[in-house]
Amino acid sequence: MTIEPPAPGEPRRPTGPRDPGDAWVIAPTGERYWGRFGAAGLLAADAERGILLQHRVGWSHHGGTWALPGGARHEGEGAGEAALREAHEEASVPADAVRQRFWSVLDLDVWTYTTVIADVVEPFDPQIGDAESVALEWVPVDAVADRPLHPAFASAWEQLRPLLAARPAVVIDAANVVGSVPDGWWRDRAGAAGRLIDRTRQWRDRGVDAAELDLPASLWFPDVSVVLEGQAKAALAGQDGESSGIRVVPAPGEGDDEIVTETQRRIGAGEQVVVVTSDRGLADRVSAVGARVVGAGWLLSQLDERS
The missing domain is CATH 3.40.50 (Rossmann fold)
Structure with a gap:
């Protein structure tokens, strides 16, 4: 299970056993990115209910915002595997309940983030599985941008939303x-x-x-x-x-x-x-x-x- 470190100035929460991938990557220009081997998240799209979003706990980085279940990749782990694992750990998403449709990769040379867009093929009710979530909700596609989104997800959503119509x-x-x-x-x-x-x-x-x-x-x-x-x-x-x-x-x-x-x-x-x-x-x-x-x-x- 990946536990993202707290925001600057916030107390550190217990993390338990850590994977080697649970570490910062620091760019030559000083920016820090979570996930030594990159990171991945799952955008689960349900035709009836919308997009599964995670309300991030206040002590996390950009706490209080809404984003996708996701986190650091493990060593040797594929992006699809990581996104499904993190979604299961954080939101109890069954791996066989979704079918991958496409990936969108943000590649910064020193670090990558892969958004795995998947269609829900078997309806399920998400459940909070770790300390990183305040709430989990299915949000209609047209209402996603109305939420206070994590800045990185807000930027990605502008590119991803039009692609949801492509099949x-x-x-x-x-x-x-x-x-x-x-x-x-x-x-x-x-x-x-x-x-x-x-x-x-x-x-x-x-x-x-x-x-x-x-x-x-x-x-x-x-x-x-x-x-x-x-x-x-x-x-x-x-x-x-x-x-x-x-x-x-x-x-x-x-x-x-x-x-x-x-x-x-x-x-x-x-x-x-x-x-x-x-x-x-x-x-x-x-x-x-x-x-x-x-x-x-x-x-x-x-x-x-x-x-």
């Missing part, structure tokens, strides 16, 4: 992607499709560079649809249909028709869709309904980089 999705023409590599896929179409799904899940779970999706921020975790046709549909036997942002879609008929249908469904839900295919005819069809198209090589190059 990228990737629809993959599995037959086209698998067929673009002459590795013997024709001898086991289902096996090749299964390997593509597994690699795609790993790619998605590690985060996709924002520039690849033509979006701001740092990393995104888009929802992904992998459309299977013909013999490749046997790969469904090893899948649960949809998990961790990956939806495996069997085409009842022509794969191209199902890809267009899936693209239209996602666009209709307000998502910004990227379709992965090198089929020119299909590319024209999905472009006509509002999707951006990238070739099979776009995905394969990123899967190779993450292997």
